[in-house]
Every structure is written in C-alpha cells, then in structure tokens.
Amino acid sequence: xxxxxxxxxxxxxxxGGIDAAKDILIKDGRVVEIxxxxxxxxxxxxxxxxxxxxxxxxxxxxxxxxxxxPGQGYKETIATGTAAAAAGGFTAVAAMPNTNxxxxxxxxxxxxxxxxxxxxxxxxxxxxxxxxxxxxxxxDFAALKAAGAVAVTDDGHPILKDSVMRETLAxxxxxxxxxxxxxxxxxxxxxxxxxAGPAAFRLGLRGMPAEAESSLVERDIRLVTELRDxxxxxxxxxxxxxxxxxxxxxxxxxxxxxxxxxxxxxxLLTDEHVAHYNTNAKMNxxxxxGADRDAMIEAILDGVVDxxxxxxxxxxxxxxxxxxxxxxxxxxxxxTALGLCLxxxxxxxxxxxxxxxxxxxxxxxxxxxLKGRGTLTAGSFGDxxxxxxxxxxxYRVAETRSKxxxxxxxxWAMQGKVRWTISEGRVAYDxxxxx
Amino acid sequence: MNSLTAAVLSVELDRMNSTAMTARRQLxxxxxxxxxxxxxxxxxxxVQDLTLEEVSRILIRATALEHQDPLTRDRILAKxxxxxxxxxxxxxxxxxxxxxxxxLGADTTLVSSLSxxxxxxxxxxxxxxxxxxxxxxxxxxxxxSSGAPWLLEEATRLPVLNAGDGMHEHPTQxxxxxxxxxxxxxxxxxxxxxxxxxxxxxxxxxxxxxxRVARSNMLLLPRLGVQVxxxxxxxxxxxxxxxxxxxxxxxxDLDAALRRSKVVMMLRIQAERLAGMQIDLEQYKxxxxxxGQRLASFAPLALVMHPGPxxxxxxxxxxxxxxxxxxxxxxxxxxxxxxxxxxxRALKAGEREGCA
Numbered sequence: 001x002x003x004x005x006x007x008x009x010x011x012x013x014x015x016g017g018i019d020a021a022k023d024i025l026i027k028d029g030r031v032v033e034i035x036x037x038x039x040x041x042x043x044x045x046x047x048x049x050x051x052x053x054x055x056x057x058x059x060x061x062x063x064x065x066x067x068x069x070p071g072q073g074y075k076e077t078i079a080t081g082t083a084a085a086a087a088g089g090f091t092a093v094a095a096m097p098n099t100n101x102x103x104x105x106x107x108x109x110x111x112x113x114x115x116x117x118x119x120x121x122x123x124x125x126x127x128x129x130x131x132x133x134x135x136x137x138x139x140d141f142a143a144l145k146a147a148g149a150v151a152v153t154d155d156g157h158p159i160l161k162d163s164v165m166r167e168t169l170a171x172x173x174x175x176x177x178x179x180x181x182x183x184x185x186x187x188x189x190x191x192x193x194x195x196a197g198p199a200a201f202r203l204g205l206r207g208m209p210a211e212a213e214s215s216l217v218e219r220d221i222r223l224v225t226e227l228r229d230x231x232x233x234x235x236x237x238x239x240x241x242x243x244x245x246x247x248x249x250x251x252x253x254x255x256x257x258x259x260x261x262x263x264x265x266x267x268l269l270t271d272e273h274v275a276h277y278n279t280n281a282k283m284n285x286x287x288x289x290g291a292d293r294d295a296m297i298e299a300i301l302d303g304v305v306d307x308x309x310x311x312x313x314x315x316x317x318x319x320x321x322x323x324x325x326x327x328x329x330x331x332x333x334x335x336t337a338l339g340l341c342l343x344x345x346x347x348x349x350x351x352x353x354x355x356x357x358x359x360x361x362x363x364x365x366x367x368x369x370l371k372g373r374g375t376l377t378a379g380s381f382g383d384x385x386x387x388x389x390x391x392x393x394x395y396r397v398a399e400t401r402s403k404x405x406x407x408x409x410x411x412w413a414m415q416g417k418v419r420w421t422i423s424e425g426r427v428a429y430d431x432x433x434x435x
Numbered sequence: 436m437n438s439l440t441a442a443v444l445s446v447e448l449d450r451m452n453s454t455a456m457t458a459r460r461q462l463x464x465x466x467x468x469x470x471x472x473x474x475x476x477x478x479x480x481x482v483q484d485l486t487l488e489e490v491s492r493i494l495i496r497a498t499a500l501e502h503q504d505p506l507t508r509d510r511i512l513a514k515x516x517x518x519x520x521x522x523x524x525x526x527x528x529x530x531x532x533x534x535x536x537x538x539l540g541a542d543t544t545l546v547s548s549l550s551x552x553x554x555x556x557x558x559x560x561x562x563x564x565x566x567x568x569x570x571x572x573x574x575x576x577x578x579x580s581s582g583a584p585w586l587l588e589e590a591t592r593l594p595v596l597n598a599g600d601g602m603h604e605h606p607t608q609x610x611x612x613x614x615x616x617x618x619x620x621x622x623x624x625x626x627x628x629x630x631x632x633x634x635x636x637x638x639x640x641x642x643x644x645x646x647r648v649a650r651s652n653m654l655l656l657p658r659l660g661v662q663v664x665x666x667x668x669x670x671x672x673x674x675x676x677x678x679x680x681x682x683x684x685x686x687x688d689l690d691a692a693l694r695r696s697k698v699v700m701m702l703r704i705q706a707e708r709l710a711g712m713q714i715d716l717e718q719y720k721x722x723x724x725x726x727g728q729r730l731a732s733f734a735p736l737a738l739v740m741h742p743g744p745x746x747x748x749x750x751x752x753x754x755x756x757x758x759x760x761x762x763x764x765x766x767x768x769x770x771x772x773x774x775x776x777x778x779x780r781a782l783k784a785g786e787r788e789g790c791a
Contacts (some may be wrong), residue, residue: 191710198678204581204603204650206710272467277582281468297462321560321590323580325601348463412465 003027004425005043009051009386013058014354015362015375024056026382029424034376049427051386054419055353058361059091059121059383060338061374063151064180064237064261064309066330067093067123070111071100076314076403079118081334084312084402086120086421086429088334091383092365092373093121093312096155097128104128104139106147113148121423122383124150124370126180129168133157138167142175150368153180153237156284156329158216160185166223173231178368180235181220183244184285188212193325195286199271205324208286214243221251221258235367236260238311240285242295249304259367261309264333264340265408267296273408279320279327280408283313300359301351307364310337314404332407336395338387339414347415353389382425391417472585477573477594477784479777480584482606482655490655491627494614496776497769498625500539509540515782517541518571520562520587521598522548522578527743527767528598528607532575535774541782544571559583560590567591573781576600581647594781602645602708607777608742609651611769613659615762616698618769619738633660638692640723641702641750643672645709648742649702650679657682666692667723670712671704689723693733700740701725701750716749725751730760738762 004026011022011034023040025033033040062085068076078095085093095112097103103112109125117123127149131137134157141152152172158181159165165181172179189208194200196207217236224234239245239260251258265283270293273281281287299305313330320327341360345351365374372381397410421429473480485493500508517536521529529545536543546566548554553562559578566574573594576584581601588595599605617624620635637656643649643665653663653676663683665672677685686692693699704714725739739751739761747753755761 198675201644201673201675202650202679204601204647268465275468276470276472277585278468293464318558321586322558323578323586324582325580344465 002425003043003046004049004382004422005040005046006049006051006056006384006386006422008037009054009056011056011376012354012357013376014358015058016377018376019354022056024376024384026384026422026425029382031376031378031380031382034378049386049420051419053388054386055389056384056386057357058374058376058380059385059421059423060089060360061092061364061370062090062310062312062334062337063094063307063364063368064263065093065095065312065334066098066314067095068314069099069117070108074403075316077117078112078123079120080401080403081312081314082120082123084332084334084400086423087401087418088336089338089385089387089418089421090334091121091385091421091423091428092124092370093334094124094126094150094368097126097153098133098155098157102128102133104131104133106143109144109147109149120428121421122373122381124148124368126151126153128152129154129159129179130164135159135161135164138164138171141171141177145175145177149177150370151178151180151235153182155180155182155237158182158184158186160187162219162223165220166227169223169232169234170227170229173227173229173233176231176369178233178235180237181216182237183213183216183220184208185212185216193282194274195271195288197271197289199274203274203277210241210243210288210292213239213241213285214247217244217247221247221256224251224256224258225254230257233257233259238263238266238285238309239305240266240288240296241292245295245299245304249299252304259306260304261307261364262296262300262305263309263311264337265331267293267300268340268344269293269408277324278408279322279324280331280406282324282327282329283311283331284329297349300345301349305359306367308337308341308359309364310334314402315406316404317406320406330406332400332402332404334402335400336407336409336412336414338385338416338418339393339395340409340412342389342416343414382422384420384422385418386420386422387416387418389416391415393417472588473595474588474592475594475784477781478588479596479606479781480588481597481604482609482651487627487629487658490610490613491625493610493773493776493780494617494627495625496779497614497772500775500779501772505538508538511539511779512536512782513540515541515572516570517543517573517575517778517782518566519543519545519575520566520577521545522553522583523599525577525598527770528577531767531770532596532598532774532778535771536778538771538775539779541778559586563587563591563593567593573778594784596777596781599647601647602650603647604651605647605742606651607770607773608648609655610777611766611773612652612700612740612742613655614769614773615740615766616738618765619762620697627659629658630660632656635660635697636662636664636695637698637700638664638666638686638696639700639702640666640689640692640725641671642704643667643676643702645671645705646702652700653679653683664692664695668719670714690729690733693729693737696734696737698738698740699725699734700742701745702742703744703746703750720749724749725755727752727754727758730755730758740766743767
C-alpha cells in the first residue's frame with residue numbers, strides 16, 4: 001500500500017466545489033481523504049509533499065493530443081508525449097487515431113494502452129470513426145469502446161459524406177461514445193496552407209476560408225438535429241472561427257448535445273503570426289483573423305467553450321525546416337497550455353482561477369465521460385497538479401520533454417509553474433528532479 | 436517593421452446569454468511577432484525590408500555602375516562567388532542577375548532544380564548549405580514556393596536575393612520598374628521621398644492573385660506617393676487585394692482605369708499557378724486585353740510596362756507590345772543595372788558596416 005499526502009497547499013477543485021486550504025491524502029492511486037490543514041486522519045506513514053504556497057488542483061486533462069504511436073516514433077512516442085504532458089501538469093490525455101496504421105481496431109487501441117508503451121500518465125485512445133479514416137466504412141464502435149477507446153473521430157480526415165456522418169453519430173450514440181469532428185470541408189481547402197484573408201494574400205499563400213470550418217460544423221449540427229436522439233454527442237474539435245462558435249452557441253440554445261474545445265494558439269495568435277513564413281505557426285485549423293481570435297476569447301469568457309485542448313502535434317525539426325507550403329500542420333502544446341492559460345485567461349482577462357482550471361480538467365473529463373478524472377473528490381483517481389500560481393517564467397523549448405520542438409511559444413512569458421504532477425498517486429513530474 | 440506595442444481590443448462580454456447585461460472590457464493581447472529578418476544587411480527578401488533611403492541608394496548605385504567603365508567595374512567584386520539557385524525557369528531575371536554579377540567581376544554558378552541533386556530530393560536547406568560550403572558568398576534564389584528565401588537565409592545566414600518566390604514577391608522587378616517609371620516621369624531625380632511620385636496613378640492589370648510582381652509593386656510604389664489601381668476579373672483579383680497596403684484600390688473597368696493612369700503594367704495569366712481555375716480567355720481578352728484602340732482612346736500618353744514573359748495576343752496585342760508607348764525592353768535593360776546594385780549591396784553591405 002502506497003500513500004501520499006499533499007499538505008499545506010490551497011486546493012482549487014472546481015468539480016468538487018472546493019477553493020480552500022486543504023490537505024489531500026492519496027492511497028493506492030485514489031483520493032481517500034481531503035481535510036483542513038493538518039487534519040488528515042489516516043496519513044500516518046504516507047510520503048509527504050509540502051505544498052505550502054502552492055495551488056493544488058485536479059490533474060489537467062487534454063482531450064486532443066497526437067502521440068504519434070504507432071508508426072511515427074521519430075516525432076513522438078507515447079512515453080515522450082506523456083512525459084511532456086506530465087511536465088505541463090496533465091494527468092490524462094486523449095490520443096487521436098491518425099497514427100500509422102490508423103487506430104481503427106481494438107488491437108491497436110490495446111497496443112497503445114499496453115504497459116510497454118511507458119506512459120507517464122493515463123492515455124485514453126480515441127478510435128477512428130471509419131476504416132483507415134477514409135470516410136466510407138464505419139468501424140466497430142462497441143469493440144473499440146471495449147478495448148478502451150473513449151470517442152471516435154477521423155480527425156484530420158473529416159467525414160464529408162452526410163450519410164456516413166449521420167451513421168457515425170447514430171452508431172456512436174448507441175454505444176455511448178462521443179463523435180469528435182475536425183470540421184474542415186476539405187473541398188474548400190485544397191492546396192491552402194494558412195487562413196484565407198489579407199495576410200494570406202500579402203504572403204502569396206493560398207488560404208483556407210473560415211467557411212470551410214463553419215459550414216461543416218453547421219452540417220454536423222443539422223445532422224444531430226435530424227437524429228432526434230438525446231444520446232447523440234457531437235464534439236467540435238479545435239473551433240477556430242467566430243461562425244463555428246456561433247453555430248455551437250445556437251445548437252446549445254436549441255438543447256442539443258454539442259460541445260466544443262478551443263486551443264491556446266487560437267485564442268492567442270492570429271494569421272499575422274505567420275509572418276516570415278514561420279512553419280511553427282502552421283497548423284490546421286490555421287491561425288485565423290483578429291476577429292476570429294477575439295471571438296474565441298469571448299466564447300471562453302462567456303462559457304460557450306467547454307474545454308481548452310492543445311492539439312499537441314509534434315513534428316520532427318527536419319519536417320518543419322522546409323518551404324511553408326510543404327511543412328506539415330501542427331504545433332506542440334502540452335508544456336505551454338497551463339502557463340499560457342494562467343498568463344492570459346486568468347491574469348490578463350480575469351477569468352477566475354477555478355474556471356480556468358475547470359476548462360483544463362473537470363469539463364473535458366466530463367465531456368468524454370472520463371470517470372474519476374478532473375476532480376479531487378474522495379474516490380477519484382489520485383491525479384493532481386501542484387503549481388506555483390504566482391511564478392512567472394519563460395518557456396524554453398530546448399528543455400522540452402517532447403521529442404519535437406515545433407512551438408511558436410518558445411521564449412514566451414508564462415505564469416504558474418508546475419512543481420509536481422501526480423498520476424494515480426505516483427509522482428509523474430517533479431520540477432526539482434533531474435529530467 | 437512590426438510594432439511591439441501590445442494591441443488592445445474591446446470585447447463585448449455577453450454573460451448568460453443576456454442582452455441586458457453587457458460589459459465592455461479592454462483586453463491586452465499578445466504582440467505580433469518581432470522580425471529577426473533579414474539576418475544579413477545585404478539580403479533583399481522583400482521590398483518592405485528597404486527604407487526609401489536604401490531604395491534611393493540602390494537607384495543611385497545602379498546609375499553609377501551602369502556608366503562605369505566595364506574594365507574598372509569588374510574589379511568591384513573580382514573573384515567573389517555568387518550562386519544562382521533557380522527552382523523555376525527564367526530568362527530575364529536569371530540572365531540579368533548573371534550578367535550583373537559578372538559585370539562586377541564575380542564568379543557565378545547556376546544551380547537549377549532540373550540538373551542538380553534537387554531532383555534527388557535534396558532540401559532547400561541542404562542545397563543552400565552545400566552552396567555555402569562551396570564558397571558562395573551570396574545566393575540569388577528563384578523558387579516556386581512563397582517564402583522560400585526566408586528559409587534559405589535562416590538556414591545559410593548568407594545574403595539572399597529574392598529573384599521571385601511563388602506568388603509572393605519579386606523585389607528586384609519592382610525596383611527596376613521604379614527606375615523605369617522615374618526615368619520617364621521624373622528624369623534626373625535620384626533621391627526619393629514620400630511624394631516623389633505624388634499624383635501618379637499606376638494601373639496593374641490582369642492576374643494579380645498569382646503575381647509576385649504585382650505584390651512587390653503594390654508594396655513599394657505607394658511609398659513614393661503612387662496611387663496603385665488594380666484591374667482584373669474577380670477570379671484573378673479578389674477584393675481583399677486592396678487591403679495589402681495603403682494607396683491601393685480596385686477598378687474592374689479597364690477603360691476607366693486607363694483614363695486615370697500614367698503607367699499601365701500588364702501581367703500574364705500564370706497558367707502554371709491557376710490550380711484548376713477555369714478562365715474564359717475570349718471573355719478575358721474582351722475585358723482586359725490592352726489594344727491599340729483602347730490605348731489611343733483612354734491613355735494615349737501612358738507608359739506600357741510588362742515584367743515579361745509577354746503573351747502576344749492575350750494580355751496585350753503585338754501592336755501595343757511593339758508600339759511607341761511600350762517600355763517593356765527598357766525594363767529589361769534597367770534590370771541589369773538594378774541587379775548590379777543589389778548584388779554589390781549583397782556582398783558589400785556587411786563590409787561597409789564592419790568598417791564603420
């Protein structure tokens with residue numbers, strides 16, 4: 001029996017409704033007791049972490065990451081990706097299926113979950129919606145779920161055919177899985193490498209129109225409406241346009257189970273950041289206009305956004321050191337999410353700490369039904385992040401735990417430094433231990 | 436060029452879907468990225484990298500070098516090494532850069548994508564590093580991808596001269612176009628100011644969307660007071676082109692545009708970049724071809740320019756191309772002088788700073 005006591009910290013657990021000085025006791029991977037300072041009853045013999053002056057919160061949950069295994073271990077492995085996640089305060093990540101081969105079978109899902117992968121924190125595989133993510137033949141969702149998948153998506157290969165998407169939504173609902181859609185009508189984005197607009201024109205790059213995202217979100221919402229089944233859950237991945245957010249907002253007013261996530265780069269950066277052809281500012285969906293970025297901030301502040309997700313998408317340096325049009329889409333994000341959210345959402349834009357943390361833990365966990373994650377109530381997993389909320393620091397990508405370094409945030413000022421990340425009662429990251 | 440001051444925006448905070456309770460807030464935003472380009476003072480990646488002072492200096496040097504005795508001129512860069520790296524075909528630009536560099540005494544070598552290891556999959560970065568290892572002191576790059584010169588400069592830290600990148604920029608073309616315009620409209624002037632070409636309207640006609648020549652001219656000429664008018668069909672000239680910078684407007688009617696213009700720049704339809712777009716050529720010609728009759732009716736005194744290659748009978752008639760208003764071959768001639776000045780600048784800019 002292993003026991004870990006976290007003493008002297010200030011607990012912020014939006015899911016459990018706690019915002020107070022508390023001590024926490026974790027035994028055998030679960031939270032067993034949460035009590036006033038010095039009041040833990042059964043902490044005898046437990047290892048102790050002194051969290052004086054620090055914030056103690058549920059471990060962060062990122063429902064949109066690319067861990068690149070199987071098949072692309074030169075970009076990232078489950079071990080390195082989850083090490084980066086732990087350094088960023090995350091204790092659970094949902095891994096997208098655009099691996100090689102695509103995660104469209106229970107075998108691959110189980111392979112990802114095997115102890116040999118060396119995950120530092122909990123990984124939740126997301127299964128491919130269709131065979132090979134080709135958008136034609138549905139996979140066996142019940143089998144994927146039984147193997148451990150928590151949702152289905154074809155991610156970067158959005159499902160364009162109405163009939164296939166309708167079937168996907170209905171079949172996933174029957175087995176209790178969410179459908180995540182990367183909303184991009186790829187017929188409108190051929191050959192494009194950034195957001196359509198004045199910046200793309202000036203840079204001589206072909207642009208992806210905002211409508212490519214919003215029209216597919218609107219189509220998907222129409223399908224959800226037509227299905228008339230309360231179990232159907234559509235989750236809009238990395239919303240980036242004002243129009244897509246407006247569609248989600250309206251769907252919610254209409255009582256539909258439609259949720260969305262926003263990535264830090266979409267509420268912080270605009271297509272002006274592509275200046276000088278920085279391939280670390282290239283991702284899909286692309287950085288959008290200033291008006292779209294403002295809409296993301298507004299939607300986060302007013303509560304339409306259900307989760308912050310990083311879309312952590314590692315790529316090797318040699319893949320990004322090419323002509324902008326030829327560079328792959330994606331940036332890393334696991335190590336910068338908390339620091340950016342606290343620096344901007346909390347400090348600059350005054351979103352209360354509890355709401356910031358909720359967007360990074362309780363809400364995404366609830367959204368995908370990750371039981372026992374995202375909260376510190378007794379009986380939950382012993383997933384905890386302990387951080388110094390006042391610490392200001394600069395992110396240095398040279399020190400990253402990811403295998404890749406493709407971030408636009410190198411050198412950026414961060415707020416809130418992770419001291420420990422605890423995954424099911426084990427220290428998964430310790431800022432003072434040697435990496 | 437990029438301001439580091441944090442932008443401020445106001446956001447309507449719509450709480451709980453209530454229209455009654457809205458609060459206006461001022462939000463600080465992360466600043467736009469600071470530019471570290473160009474790394475080399477001799478690089479010419481974009482016309483935006485040049486101050487008017489620098490443009491003036493280039494024009495002055497172009498004239499001086501043009502008039503200098505070739506026997507003394509070729510000592511200026513004697514035995515210095517300049518590489519021409521061409522990923523797209525080119526007649527004018529390649530030849531004039533080569534003649535310019537050789538005219539200053541430099542050794543040049545040409546690497547083109549078909550006849551080099553580029554065909555075998557060597558990246559731009561590795562090709563650039565190889566040229567540097569071979570002793571190249573500057574690289575002149577023509578590339579089919581917008582932004583490639585930034586990548587090459589970052590990788591090699593050599594002075595890079597952008598000889599055309601994708602649909603983005605062609606800065607030496609804009610400089611030689613400027614020299615052509617000045618030589619006719621402001622002869623003798625070589626020190627440029629913000630009003631040097633005030634009151635001059637330059638119309639650029641045709642395939643603006645795919646044109647790097649248009650972009651460089653749109654970004655350079657208004658800084659001298661030029662009113663740039665863009666003219667073409669919607670497919671080849673999106674409305675947002677007018678937002679590229681100050682002093683740019685759109686006029687879809689060629690006759691109306693010509694009536695205002697002292698200069699008209701015709702562009703070729705870039706078939707290689709249309710990416711499946713269908714253009715009805717007969718309709719295009721009816722609306723946008725520069726004919727002798729149009730010119731005589733609406734702009735009998737305007738200069739007719741074209742960056743080449745021209746397609747006779749498409750964007751302009753043979754009669755206009757060969758006619759008295761055409762300065763197309765003068766542009767080519769100015770190209771050699773301008774490129775002598777920018778090649779000299781590429782190899783001497785660092786030295787001058789070092790000595791200062």
